[in-house]
Amino acid sequence: MEHHQYQQQQHEESNTSSTVVGGSVGGSKSSFLCRQSSTRWIPTADQIRILRDLYYNMGIRSPTADQIQKISATLRKYGKIEGKNVFYWFQNHKARERQKKRLTVDISSLLTPCSSPGLYGVGPMGSSCCGGSMLMERSFRECCLSGGGNGSGMESSMGWVGLESAATPWMHPYPLKHEPGALMVSR
Amino acid sequence: MEHHQYQQQQHEESNTSSTVVGGSVGGSKSSFLCRQSSTRWIPTADQIRILRDLYYNMGIRSPTADQIQKISATLRKYGKIEGKNVFYWFQNHKARERQKKRLTVDISSLLTPCSSPGLYGVGPMGSSCCGGSMLMERSFRECCLSGGGNGSGMESSMGWVGLESAATPWMHPYPLKHEPGALMVSR
DNA sequence: ACGATATGAATGAATG
DNA sequence: CATTCATTCATATCGT
Numbered sequence: 001m002e003h004h005q006y007q008q009q010q011h012e013e014s015n016t017s018s019t020v021v022g023g024s025v026g027g028s029k030s031s032f033l034c035r036q037s038s039t040r041w042i043p044t045a046d047q048i049r050i051l052r053d054l055y056y057n058m059g060i061r062s063p064t065a066d067q068i069q070k071i072s073a074t075l076r077k078y079g080k081i082e083g084k085n086v087f088y089w090f091q092n093h094k095a096r097e098r099q100k101k102r103l104t105v106d107i108s109s110l111l112t113p114c115s116s117p118g119l120y121g122v123g124p125m126g127s128s129c130c131g132g133s134m135l136m137e138r139s140f141r142e143c144c145l146s147g148g149g150n151g152s153g154m155e156s157s158m159g160w161v162g163l164e165s166a167a168t169p170w171m172h173p174y175p176l177k178h179e180p181g182a183l184m185v186s187r
Numbered sequence: 188m189e190h191h192q193y194q195q196q197q198h199e200e201s202n203t204s205s206t207v208v209g210g211s212v213g214g215s216k217s218s219f220l221c222r223q224s225s226t227r228w229i230p231t232a233d234q235i236r237i238l239r240d241l242y243y244n245m246g247i248r249s250p251t252a253d254q255i256q257k258i259s260a261t262l263r264k265y266g267k268i269e270g271k272n273v274f275y276w277f278q279n280h281k282a283r284e285r286q287k288k289r290l291t292v293d294i295s296s297l298l299t300p301c302s303s304p305g306l307y308g309v310g311p312m313g314s315s316c317c318g319g320s321m322l323m324e325r326s327f328r329e330c331c332l333s334g335g336g337n338g339s340g341m342e343s344s345m346g347w348v349g350l351e352s353a354a355t356p357w358m359h360p361y362p363l364k365h366e367p368g369a370l371m372v373s374r
Numbered sequence: 375a376c377g378a379t380a381t382g383a384a385t386g387a388a389t390g
Numbered sequence: 391c392a393t394t395c396a397t398t399c400a401t402a403t404c405g406t
Contacts, residue, residue, distance in 0.1 A: 040382050040401075062394070065289040072290075083290030088383060095395070096381080227386050227397080249391095275387060282392070283385080289392095375406105382400085389394075 041085040046078040051089055061094050063087075228272040233265040238276055248281050250274070 043051070054060045054071065063071060063086070072086045230238070241247045241258065250258060250273065259273045 038402095042382090042402090065286070065392090068290050084287070085382080087290055089381090091394085092381065092383085095397090099396085225397085229386090272386080276385095278391080279385065279387085286392080378403105378405085380401100380403085382402100384397100384399075386397085387395085390392085 041081060043081075043085070043089070044079040047075045047081060050075060050078070051086070051093075055090070055093060061090065063090055228268060230268075230272075230276070231266040234262045234268060237262060237265070238273070238280075242277065242280060248277060250277055 051071075054063075060067065068083050068086045068090075072081050072083045075081045075086065238258075241250075247254065252270075255270050255273045259268050259270045262268045262273065
């Protein structure tokens with residue numbers, strides 16, 4: 001999981017050139033000869049440690065804008081970082097955790113068809129909140145995509161104009177929603 | 188935002204066979220072996236260009252149902268697209284622009300108590316009638332739902348100067364006021 | 375050199 | 391509108 005985590009590099013501040021990762025193995029050659037100090041944020045070990053702590057120990061999964069600001073301000077002491085980096089970190093971390101679980105459960109659920117829904121522990125706290133099998137056929141919600149443009153036989157007629165009350169028209173037409181059988185886990 | 192923009196598969200030649208089949212993507216042959224998932228709209232470069240033009244130059248931010256219809260009709264010439272795609276595009280674009288600001292908030296505001304008298308000289312001014320025949324009728328959604336307020340027909344005057352965040356949203360931080368919340372990250 | 379994997383970043387689609 | 395989710399893209403790094 002965690003591989004590549006060294007290279008602390010530039011704490012903001014100038015240090016022109018450097019190019020960060022330049023070094024790398026193989027000696028020389030590497031470098032992209034152009035500064036271009038890495039395009040993406042490279043978290044330092046401390047930053048990751050703190051982020052993990054917030055995630056696992058504090059139960060923070062989707063920090064609010066305020067939290068993100070505070071967090072990034074704190075992490076900035078350990079290296080360059082922006083709010084978006086924190087935002088993405090949590091987004092990705094959560095998503096991948098869920099994704100991983102989904103894949104794992106996916107297999108097991110194939111073996112155990114009936115999974116009584118029951119009440120899921122709706123707590124936002126437990127990091128293990130995603131219990132149960134999600135399985136969620138993610139492709140089913142989009143199977144109803146009309147040919148919108150051309151080619152699908154139906155031309156541009158889209159009459160979703162019908163004076164909808166106040167919501168998005170295109171949300172009604174088809175029965176999309178989440179998988180009926182699969183239990184959507186709370187968040 | 189500027190990356191990954193290949194794979195245009197609009198070809199409307201109604202060619203039989205596979206079509207679509209997601210994935211592809213340059214480089215990685217990843218191959219998902221099945222699931223023609225990529226059902227989601229993949230804007231073409233032209234569509235994006237036009238959308239951005241409407242957003243930044245025309246000042247359109249929350250197009251009405253009629254505008255959406257016209258826009259999607261226009262964009263359809265450049266690739267498959269549906270009304271909802273346009274709707275979501277504007278929603279997301281606007282939301283992200285705002286979010287960027289919110290998370291960006293960095294130091295600049297903390298360091299500069301009060302300065303930069305009047306920036307924002309440059310308004311979106313455009314919108315003086317959306318080019319063409321689009322009438323500026325405020326959408327029912329805005330009026331009835333959410334206290335959108337401004338039903339005057341003029342867009343909210345935010346000052347995105349010419350920056351065109353077209354490239355990377357949060358790449359450019361700019362002054363934004365935000366109270367330095369002191370609350371500890373909690374949940 | 376590749377291929378696999380981890381992960382930062384981006385964005386379409388939804389939901390509240 | 392704000393938030394969240396799912397996917398996908400882009401890279402860096404490591405294993406063989």
